[in-house]
Amino acid sequence: MNANVVPGVLVELELKTGEILRIVGPARVEVLDGSLLAVGAIYRRGESFVVHSLRSYGIKALEDTKIKATLGEGASVEEPSEDEEVIDDWINVAKIIREDPRKIKKVIIIGPVESGKTTLTAFIANYMMERGSKVCVIEGDVGQEDLAVPGTLSLALPLRKFLWLRELKCERIRFVGCISPSHVQCQLHVLTALRELIEEAENLECDTIVVNTDGWVSSKQALDFKVSIIRWLRPTHVVTLSNDIYDIMRAVLGHNFFTVVLKARAPMKVKERSREERRRLRIEAYRKYFSAGSKTVSLRLGEVGLIGSCVLGGQRISIDEAITLCPSLQPVRDKVLFTSLYGQYLNVVLSDGLHSITCGESADHSYIINAVRKDDLSGYLVGVLDEEGKDVALGIIEDVDFNNNVIKVRTPYSGKISALVVGRIKLSPNYEDTGRVLRCGI
Numbered sequence: 001m002n003a004n005v006v007p008g009v010l011v012e013l014e015l016k017t018g019e020i021l022r023i024v025g026p027a028r029v030e031v032l033d034g035s036l037l038a039v040g041a042i043y044r045r046g047e048s049f050v051v052h053s054l055r056s057y058g059i060k061a062l063e064d065t066k067i068k069a070t071l072g073e074g075a076s077v078e079e080p081s082e083d084e085e086v087i088d089d090w091i092n093v094a095k096i097i098r099e100d101p102r103k104i105k106k107v108i109i110i111g112p113v114e115s116g117k118t119t120l121t122a123f124i125a126n127y128m129m130e131r132g133s134k135v136c137v138i139e140g141d142v143g144q145e146d147l148a149v150p151g152t153l154s155l156a157l158p159l160r161k162f163l164w165l166r167e168l169k170c171e172r173i174r175f176v177g178c179i180s181p182s183h184v185q186c187q188l189h190v191l192t193a194l195r196e197l198i199e200e201a202e203n204l205e206c207d208t209i210v211v212n213t214d215g216w217v218s219s220k221q222a223l224d225f226k227v228s229i230i231r232w233l234r235p236t237h238v239v240t241l242s243n244d245i246y247d248i249m250r251a252v253l254g255h256n257f258f259t260v261v262l263k264a265r266a267p268m269k270v271k272e273r274s275r276e277e278r279r280r281l282r283i284e285a286y287r288k289y290f291s292a293g294s295k296t297v298s299l300r301l302g303e304v305g306l307i308g309s310c311v312l313g314g315q316r317i318s319i320d321e322a323i324t325l326c327p328s329l330q331p332v333r334d335k336v337l338f339t340s341l342y343g344q345y346l347n348v349v350l351s352d353g354l355h356s357i358t359c360g361e362s363a364d365h366s367y368i369i370n371a372v373r374k375d376d377l378s379g380y381l382v383g384v385l386d387e388e389g390k391d392v393a394l395g396i397i398e399d400v401d402f403n404n405n406v407i408k409v410r411t412p413y414s415g416k417i418s419a420l421v422v423g424r425i426k427l428s429p430n431y432e433d434t435g436r437v438l439r440c441g442i
């Protein structure tokens with residue numbers, strides 16, 4: 001490199017063959033001459049890419065190369081110290097995968113938070129695409145918003161090189177309704193959704209399938225979950241981004257097992273995202289999803305399926321029956337809009353006010369009263385299922401109108417909806433996903 005770079009300016013740099021630099025965004029890099037590797041993709045003379053303000057990447061000159069970098073506020077071009085950059089290590093990992101004689105490569109990336117999982121997923125995808133593979137990328141990190149929104153898993157079919165999963169179009173989505181894989185129920189949904197997305201990738205005839213996973217890896221439970229993913233997805237390769245996880249996966253899978261365990265180094269100097277930046281990215285992702293042509297549709301209660309909803313999906317009972325089970329409802333009966341039973345719950349939707357209702361001595365003690373306000377039913381993020389029961393889109397519950405017996409949902413999907421899947425994510429009107437969810441769904 002022949003220049004020390006001051007941020008906020010436009011610079012031209014000459015890189016010698018094999019030279020590595022780190023670009024910290026926001027920056028636009030144009031190749032003026034030669035070629036370079038960025039996130040596994042080759043950028044040649046005349047081509048350019050943009051590094052987002054929250055990202056940093058290593059680039060490597062594949063020949064003597066001249067670049068022009070336009071650096072925004074906070075951006076920089078850095079010369080990594082010896083062995084600091086991981087690009088050569090990642091090239092080796094991608095090469096091993098490519099040279100595996102098995103025709104279909106199914107690769108799972110496992111690593112801690114901020115260890116480079118998403119970037120390595122893109123790296124392997126680009127590397128394989130560059131060499132003629134048809135690649136499917138599966139976002140299996142349930143807390144992420146890169147490809148779709150949190151609470152979903154998704155699949156993309158990249159047609160050209162990319163740096164960040166955000167640049168890809170989500171082709172298939174599965175709503176899982178939770179963002180914390182530490183809950184067993186969430187793991188069940190994630191595992192099943194992953195299986196389905198792998199099947200979709202196979203149907204799309206992808207010969208390389210790269211699966212990103214969440215960064216929950218440090219506890220026994222977390223490791224058990226990752227091992228279950230490997231057991232049920234049967235990848236050809238698992239790439240680990242930490243020595244400890246590598247050792248454990250090697251021990252768990254032994255030498256004879258179908259899956260090859262590989263180790264990739266985690267980048268040392270990364271651009272970390274603060275809590276606030278992560279929150280903003282999530283809001284942006286929900287907004288992007290719902291502002292693209294979504295409209296409100298009314299669905300009839302009793303006709304549309306309501307999966308995961310203990311209140312609306314419960315067994316309907318009359319107010320009189322509910323009062324028999326819980327006599328304390330009598331004084332508020334004119335506020336009762338809906339009553340149902342689901343397992344041990346006696347659900348009551350009230351028009352206003354939250355009454356902490358205790359059913360008293362004479363009540364049927366086989367039930368736990370679950371009194372909720374009508375307004376609390378709005379804001380839930382839901383999965384939208386088509387006539388065949390397949391996930392086709394997401395929606396937000398806008399209102400449950402008990403007078404007209406309809407549930408209003410905003411969704412970009414315009415076909416026939418057979419059911420909604422309710423999870424544990426509630427959005428505020430400005431797309432914050434920190435809303436308190438009811439103990440029993442809606």
Ligand SMILES: Nc1ncnc2c1ncn2[C@@H]1O[C@H](COP(=O)(O)OP(=O)(O)OP(=O)(O)O)[C@@H](O)[C@H]1O
Pocket residue numbers: 022054055056057058085086087111112113114115116117118119120141144215267268269270271272
């Ligand atoms: N080779 C590299 N050199 C420097 N920074 C890098 C490199 N690769 C990735 N990064 C940066 O490191 C940060 C974390 O990377 P990435 O998002 O891929 O990790 P992750 O494990 O998916 O994180 P999360 O746990 O948040 O999903 C990002 O800002 C990314 O741009």
Ligand SMILES: [Mg+2]
Pocket residue numbers: 117118119141144
């Ligand atoms: Mg990630």
